[in-house]
Every structure is written in C-alpha cells, then in structure tokens.
Amino acid sequence: MKPDLFQAPDYYNLDELLTDEHKMVRDAAREWVKREVSPIIEDYAQKAEFPKQIIKGLADIGAFGPYIPEQYGGAGLDQISYGLIMQEIERGDSGVRSTASVQSSLVMYPIWKYGSEEQRVKYLPKLASGEFMGCFGLTEPDHGSNPGGMITNFKDKGDHYLLNGAKMWISNAPFADIAVVWAKDESGRIHGLIVERGMEGFTTPETHNKWSLRASATGELIFDNVKVPKENLLPNKSGLGAPLGCLDSARYGIAWGAIGAAMDCYDTALRYSKERIQFDKPIGATQLQQKKLAEMITEITKAQLLTWRLGVLRNEGKATTAQISMAKRNNVDMALTIARDARQMLGGMGITGEYSIMRHMMNLESVVTYEGTHDIHLLITGMDVTGFAAFK
Numbered sequence: 402m403k404p405d406l407f408q409a410p411d412y413y414n415l416d417e418l419l420t421d422e423h424k425m426v427r428d429a430a431r432e433w434v435k436r437e438v439s440p441i442i443e444d445y446a447q448k449a450e451f452p453k454q455i456i457k458g459l460a461d462i463g464a465f466g467p468y469i470p471e472q473y474g475g476a477g478l479d480q481i482s483y484g485l486i487m488q489e490i491e492r493g494d495s496g497v498r499s500t501a502s503v504q505s506s507l508v509m510y511p512i513w514k515y516g517s518e519e520q521r522v523k524y525l526p527k528l529a530s531g532e533f534m535g536c537f538g539l540t541e542p543d544h545g546s547n548p549g550g551m552i553t554n555f556k557d558k559g560d561h562y563l564l565n566g567a568k569m570w571i572s573n574a575p576f577a578d579i580a581v582v583w584a585k586d587e588s589g590r591i592h593g594l595i596v597e598r599g600m601e602g603f604t605t606p607e608t609h610n611k612w613s614l615r616a617s618a619t620g621e622l623i624f625d626n627v628k629v630p631k632e633n634l635l636p637n638k639s640g641l642g643a644p645l646g647c648l649d650s651a652r653y654g655i656a657w658g659a660i661g662a663a664m665d666c667y668d669t670a671l672r673y674s675k676e677r678i679q680f681d682k683p684i685g686a687t688q689l690q691q692k693k694l695a696e697m698i699t700e701i702t703k704a705q706l707l708t709w710r711l712g713v714l715r716n717e718g719k720a721t722t723a724q725i726s727m728a729k730r731n732n733v734d735m736a737l738t739i740a741r742d743a744r745q746m747l748g749g750m751g752i753t754g755e756y757s758i759m760r761h762m763m764n765l766e767s768v769v770t771y772e773g774t775h776d777i778h779l780l781i782t783g784m785d786v787t788g789f790a791a792f793k
C-alpha cells in the first residue's frame with residue numbers, strides 16, 4: 402500500500418469551531434492512525450482478519466469510552482471529541498471504527514447508563530483499557546430492521562436466568578469477552594443481559610466470506626440453555642428504548658466516522674488527479690474530474706457542519722433520535738458516493754489495494770446497512786416530519 406500522505410480538508414475553517422482539547426484529541430488519533438493503522442490495514446483486510454495488536458493503541462487514544470467518566474476508566478471527553486476520534490479511526494478503516502463504536506456505545510454505554518454500580522465497577526475499567534472486548538447482540542436471523550420482534554428470551558429459574566436464542570451479524574463476536582445481549586423476559590419485555598465467554602451453552606461462530614468490513618470480525622451468538630447469573634441483568638432500563646438508546650450514541654459516532662472515510666477518498670483522488678498525466682496534462686486539469694472533486698469537497702463540508710452542530714446539540718443534551726438518524730443517513734450516503742467517484746478517478750489503480758479507496762467503498766456498504774439501513778433512516782425522518790410511521 403502507498404505511504405499515508407493524508408491531509409485533512411477543512412474548506413470552511415471548521416478548526417476555528419474546535420477547542421484546543423478537541424484539536425489535541427483529534428491530532429493524537431490522526432497520528433496514531435497514520436503510524437499504526439495505515440501501514441497494516443490493507444493486509445488485514447485482504448486476509449479478513451481483525452488486527453488485535455491495535456487494541457491497546459485504540460484504548461490509549463481514548464477510543465474505548467471517550468465520553469465515559471474517568472472514574473470508570475473512560476476518557477471523560479465531550480461528544481465532539483468522541484466524534485473526532487471516530488472520524489480519524491474511520492479515515493483509516495471503517496472496520497476498526499466499528500470495533501471502537503461497539504466497545505464504546507454498544508457495550509460500555511449500556512453498562513454505564515443502565516447497569517448497576519457493581520456492574521460499572523466490574524466491567525467498565527477493563528473495557529476502557531481493552532483488557533476486555535465486548536459485543537452487542539440485537540439483530541437476529543429473522544429480525545433485523547424490526548428488532549422488537551426478537552425471539553431470544555430468558556426465563557426466571559429462581560437463582561439464575563435461562564437464556565435461549567440466536568443473534569446474527571454481531572461485530573466483535575468471535576473474540577469478545579462479554580456480550581450485551583437483548584432478550585425478552587416471560588412477559589415479552591426486552592432486557593439487556595451481560596453474557597460472558599465461557600458460560601456453558603454460549604458459542605460465537607464466525608461469519609466468513611464478507612466482501613465488506615473484512616478487517617472487522619463478525620459472528621453469531623448462540624444461546625443454548627445458558628445459565629446467566631441474576632446479577633448480570635442490566636437493572637435500570639428495559640423495553641426497546643434501551644437498545645435504541647445505545648444505537649443513538651453509536652449512530653452519532655458513525656456520522657462522524659463516515660466523514661473520515663470520505664475525506665480519505667477525496668484526498669487520495671485529489672492528489673492522484675494532480676499527478677496522473679493523460680493527453681499530456683494532469684487529469685485534474687479536466688472539467689469532468691474537477692466536477693467530481695468540487696462536488697466531493699462541497700458534500701464533505703456540508704457533512705462536517707451538520708455533524709459539528711449535532712455534536713453541540715448532544716453536548717447540550719438536546720439532540721433527538723431523528724436528528725441523529727438524519728446525520729447517519731446523509732453522511733454515510735455522502736461517503737459512499739464519494740468513494741465510488743474517487744475510485745473511478747483512479748482508473749484501474751482504483752481497484753487495487755495500493756490505494757485505500759476500494760476498501761473504503763466496500764466497507765461503507767456495511768455502514769450504510771448496519772445501525773439502521775439507509776431506507777429505515779429515511780422513514781424515521783419521514784415519521785418525524787409527518788407523524789406517520791410508514792415502516793409499521
């Protein structure tokens with residue numbers, strides 16, 4: 402793979418909206434990605450393997466629980482710093498960002514928000530340091546966009562719960578130490594349970610042959626009469642709103658992350674357009690290639706502004722689920738369009754692993770599907786403005 406020459410576009414001087422702390426956190430993540438992710442990620446994506454050696458580095462840059470209070474091992478940062486870390490990691494690879502998103506927003510967040518103090522103390526510091534890795538089991542083989550229909554369930558057996566069912570498409574599942582699993586009780590109400598690797602009847606087979614997020618491990622979670630101790634139930638929130646609250650936090654991070662992937666594709670295509678000579682002039686001097694680049698930087702700038710504003714709203718506790726939904730949908734679609742155009746700008750070289758673009762493009766096909774598909778997010782916006790739920 403080519404050396405990482407990334408230069409971040411900032412067309413509207415957005416750095417002026419960031420605090421010194423934001424810039425320090427962002428720059429540390431950017432340097433780490435250049436040093437530790439860019440040189441190795443293509444090889445790991447090619448062999449479809451998660452690079453476990455970067456777990457400690459992810460913890461060191463604050464990627465595991467950026468906004469979790471320091472008393473639980475988190476970095477105690479605000480929502481914009483969280484977003485900037487996700488942007489920089491996904492600039493390297495969406496699969497690596499997925500691992501960080503799951504750990505932070507889908508495992509640490511529910512334990513912090515819905516867990517008991519004993520659960521927080523037991524799990525959060527180890528998750529923040531990367532000593533423990535986690536996964537989040539919501540999706541099932543027959544319930545993806547409609548998770549409320551889940552059939553995974555648990556029964557009260559006096560001194561423990563008995564968990565049965567299966568989850569599919571679970572990021573980090575093949576190596577996770579713990580899983581936050583969403584299941585129905587005997588009355589049909591959804592609860593979160595912490596299931597630990599090694600519990601009898603709990604297995605995590607890996608999903609193979611993905612053409613997307615190849616550097617992220619995906620698997621199933623199978624529960625065959627798993628005895629879960631009663632103290633592993635998350636006591637402070639139940640119902641579908643509990644997992645959806647985690648998704649708000651993760652989708653917000655994805656909205657930032659997608660900008661990172663888009664910036665990397667734009668920056669690569671811009672540099673290539675100045676160096677690649679055809680018909681005795683750089684391809685960047687042709688109107689058609691300039692149109693692509695001009696549209697890319699316009700869309701990146703709009704997404705940066707949208708996401709920064711969303712970060713401010715989240716810091717103030719005012720961002721709605723529908724606002725987060727809009728940013729996730731817009732930014733991932735924006736990144737996918739830019740990746741496709743950038744790939745074409747590199748001609749044949751665009752399909753090789755010499756450049757990051759094709760990998761970003763394939764990764765984004767998962768990002769546009771997970772955490773609510775592109776169409777479902779459109780329907781959430783539609784419901785928000787009309788008051789009618791068209792997906793039900």
Ligand SMILES: Cc1cc2nc3c(=O)[nH]c(=O)nc-3n(C[C@H](O)[C@H](O)[C@H](O)COP(=O)(O)OP(=O)(O)OC[C@H]3O[C@@H](n4cnc5c(N)ncnc54)[C@H](O)[C@@H]3O)c2cc1C
Nearest residue numbers: 537538539540545546570571572767771772774776777792
């Ligand atoms: C690589 C990867 C990693 C993932 N990681 C996780 C994870 O860690 N944890 C987890 O729980 N899940 C995870 N997922 C699952 C992901 O969230 C689901 O794939 C996603 O929610 C869509 O569900 P589905 O695949 O079952 O598609 P479906 O729900 O079957 O949807 C199929 C199509 O139908 C459309 N559709 C569905 N309902 C409607 C409707 N009412 N109106 C119009 N169109 C509709 C959808 O938009 C989509 O285009 C992951 C998925 C992938 C690919």
